[in-house]
Amino acid sequence: xxxxxxxxxxxxxxxxxxxxxxxxxxxxxxxxxxxxxxxxxxxxxxxxxxxxxxxxxxxxxxxxxxxxxxxxxxxxxxxxxxxxxxxxxxxxxxxxxxxxxxxxxxxxxxxx
Amino acid sequence: xxxxxxxxxxxxxxxxxxxxxxxxxxxxxxxxxxxxxxxxxxxxxxxxxxxxxxxxxxxxxxxxxxxxxxxxxxxxxxxxxxxxxxxxxxxxxxxxxxxxxxxxxxxxxxxxxxxxxxx
Numbered sequence: 406x407x408x409x410x411x412x413x414x415x416x417x418x419x420x421x422x423x424x425x426x427x428x429x430x431x432x433x434x435x436x437x438x439x440x441x442x443x444x445x446x447x448x449x450x451x452x453x454x455x456x457x458x459x460x461x462x463x464x465x466x467x468x469x470x471x472x473x474x475x476x477x478x479x480x481x482x483x484x485x486x487x488x489x490x491x492x493x494x495x496x497x498x499x500x501x502x503x504x505x506x507x508x509x510x511x512x513x514x515x516x517x
Numbered sequence: 518x519x520x521x522x523x524x525x526x527x528x529x530x531x532x533x534x535x536x537x538x539x540x541x542x543x544x545x546x547x548x549x550x551x552x553x554x555x556x557x558x559x560x561x562x563x564x565x566x567x568x569x570x571x572x573x574x575x576x577x578x579x580x581x582x583x584x585x586x587x588x589x590x591x592x593x594x595x596x597x598x599x600x601x602x603x604x605x606x607x608x609x610x611x612x613x614x615x616x617x618x619x620x621x622x623x624x625x626x627x628x629x630x631x632x633x634x635x636x
Contacts, residue, residue: 446630448630449607449627451625
């Protein structure tokens with residue numbers, strides 16, 4: 406079993422839709438949870454991070470962590486064509502070197 | 518502010534030729550440095566990481582090697598490229614934030630990547 410599971414998609418939605426991206430994990434020691442956005446032919450960029458359980462909101466983006474279910478989500482409200490990218494979840498038990506585990510990424514296309 | 522530079526952006530090399538990809542970080546000291554390869558549909562594969570000058574850890578045995586000659590410089594090399602070495606190579610850095618307080622970036626910061634095609 407992989408440490409982090411993520412549906413690769415692809416996912417296509419109309420502009421303005423609410424998008425839900427999800428990851429599940431198996432390691433109960435994970436404490437830090439991140440979402441990266443990667444545009445085509447570019448490096449991933451950190452979009453949001455959360456520590457432990459709960460929600461975090463940043464503009465149209467909401468990150469949600471449910472440690473009891475080992476499940477994290479990223480919601481995008483009022484999706485825009487510029488949101489079209491691959492979204493990777495990542496998580497870590499603690500800060501430090503070589504302890505970040507990535508999902509394989511979900512490719513999202515927002516259709517105008 | 519910290520920045521990470523990776524070059525070249527694209528590279529086409531014949532099979533059997535050598536490879537050298539360079540990554541440098543500015544605005545921080547003693548970063549942890551990483552080389553990843555990303556293949557379509559397979560996510561990020563960690564190749565090497567380094568916690569200090571001359572300290573290299575290899576995650577996957579393969580045709581590649583890494584070196585860290587300076588604190589903020591990380592080099593990915595190969596003596597003879599294989600077709601299977603084609604892919605998107607990403608350098609990244611992070612800081613060990615254990616013990617610090619306040620808002621901080623707990624994730625890795627990636628470079629813009631190198632698209633390598635071996636022909």
